[in-house]
């Protein structure tokens with residue numbers, strides 16, 4: 001099973017706390033997300049700071065753009081973001097704008113299907129436009145109403161579009177392995193890491209669970225794993 005990337009979503013509002021959480025999670029994740037409320041609060045300065053402290057990670061700016069796609073996303077790519085989001089409910093022109101500016105900077109655009117009624121139709125349209133990533137996303141308010149992203153994730157993966165699939169929405173230790181089995185390319189974990197008493201421990205647990213579910217475990221890696229393979 002292909003191993004998905006792990007993305008930590010940093011949704012607090014405090015600049016320094018965000019940097020501290022990023023440092024704690026970084027050894028175990030591939031992508032560092034500055035969540036939407038955080039991005040609105042702290043802006044480009046936070047993107048630049050996270051970029052500077054984590055040159056080896058992908059930086060995700062959760063803009064959730066709704067209009068003026070190219071114009072809104074460009075400064076964030078310039079500041080060091082690798083991926084910006086645009087809402088799937090936006091006009092196709094807006095979605096195309098974010099894809100175009102991502103391509104202009106050699107970066108990626110993610111279309112977030114939060115609140116999209118016909119997810120299959122919009123995913124097809126976004127893929128045709130050249131979206132790099134399509135995100136299944138059960139928002140915080142929807143989670144509070146008891147919703148989960150699991151069925152929508154399976155349906156999106158089943159479309160077999162030529163695009164990476166991301167999933168977010170309350171994913172935690174007890175559900176992350178079920179999510180891996182659905183086959184997304186990126187798994188987003190926010191509260192289960194940032195709300196934990198020890199975020200670095202929670203991030204490590206998520207990493208170990210994802211690695212194990214992807215058929216990669218500590219004991220099968222390294223020299224031991226190589227010897228095991230060699231000896232059949």
Ligand SMILES: O=C([C@H](O)CO)[C@H](O)[C@H](O)COP(=O)(O)O
Pocket residue numbers: 009010011035036037062138139140168169170171188189190191192
């Ligand atoms: O995108 C998010 C939300 O809309 C607030 O910006 C979260 O980052 C995303 O849902 C991941 O967080 P958890 O659901 O807490 O894992």
